[in-house]
Amino acid sequence: MYEMSFDPSDADLVLRIAQGHDPEAESEVCRRMGPRIRLYGLRHLRDHAAAEDLMQQVLIVVLQALRTGSLREPDKLASFVLGTSRMTILEIRRGSQRREKLLEQWGPEALAPSSTWVPRLDHDRLHGCVQGLKERERWVIVMSFYDEKTSIDVAQFLGVSEANVRVIRHRAIHLLRRCMGESE
Amino acid sequence: MSCAHPIDAAILADYWLAALPSSEEESVEQHLVACGQCSARLAEVVALVEGIRTVARDANLLMTLSDEFLKRSAQSGLRIRQYAPSVGGSVECTVSVEDDMLIGRLAADLSSEKQVDLALCNQDGVEYARIADVPFLPQPTEVLFQQPIEFAKGAPSQTMIARLLGHDESGAERLIGEYTFIHTRTIPGPAAF
DSSP, X not given: OOXXXXXXXXXXXXXXXHHSOOHHHHHHXXXXXXXXXXHHHHHHHOXXXXXXXXXXXXXXXXXXXXXXXXXXXGGXXXXXXXXXXXXXXXXXXXXXXXXXXXXXXXXXXGGOOSSOOSOOOOHHHHHHHHHTSOHHHHHHHIIIIISOOOHHXXXXXXXXXXXXXHHHXXXXXXXXXXXXXXXX | OOOSSOOOHHHHHHHHTTOSOHHHHHHHHHHHHHOHHHHHHHHHHHHHHHHHXXXXXXXXXXXXXXXXXXXXXXXXXXXXXXXXXXXXXXXXXXXXXXXXXXXXXXXXXXXXXXXXXXXXXXXXXXXXXXXXXXXXXXXXXXXXXXXXXXXXXXXXXXXXXXXXXXXXTTSOEXXXXXXXXXXXXXXXXXXXX
């Protein structure tokens, strides 16, 4: 056993896993790709638990493929992960029961990535930042992110163009990130 | 490893809203799965979006709202207390611990207005807060504004005057309407801030 003392490329990891039993490399793939898959899942499924499930299912499929050397181009790991994520979401939407079978075989603990999920924000500070926006900026972000209105709906409501809504939303996002002390 | 072509946070917000053209969404997704730095930035944007939802849901923002927004909030089960004084008139008001939102409805004909501000004043008429350039639909008949609910629950009995102000061609302010809210505290607490 050895520690990962450097930042191996995706291709390095793929090759190592294909060469034989390498739990460290597999763990690194999970640590690296897990959060990305989970965000992809949350974006498309809009549900934290479903995103978590997606991450586990995709990591199972990816690790299986890597162990058997099925990924012919080692530098295409990200594309393979994305393609597998897309296929898995289609399966989830078809109501596939595959997850249960796979989890029975692999166990959920083996597939948990070690890195963080969505960072926590200082709620009071964010409240102050949102309150500090101009009224139209506040309307756009509240209507877009809370009320889940499309840009077209927001544009009609504010009597501006859709492009203008996008500009206002972008400005508001940048202002909020700056106010929260996040880098651009 | 540092990203050579980091994706702007506002583009990531558009991605999260599914507001990107499909070709752009495709390339953003490919980049995100391959790039830890941009994926981490997306996680920050997601946290920001979730934080905005919480802040909006808490109903502690001083802001104007649409009637449609209010109806949806009511449908979602929020308990909304509303007061609608007439122009130049006053209304006795309060707030209870069960209330989720506190709304003032200010009737006014804004059809000829280009820009309208909402000024909040104390009982002596001294302005302490202003919402500039209130969005309104064509042919509006009222402006709805939200008083931060936690502030209202903790507020002592006091009088607040809301003023709708228009702007003429030269930029000078003009009073459109004045509305007085006489708040009586019904939740136990100190008599003054």
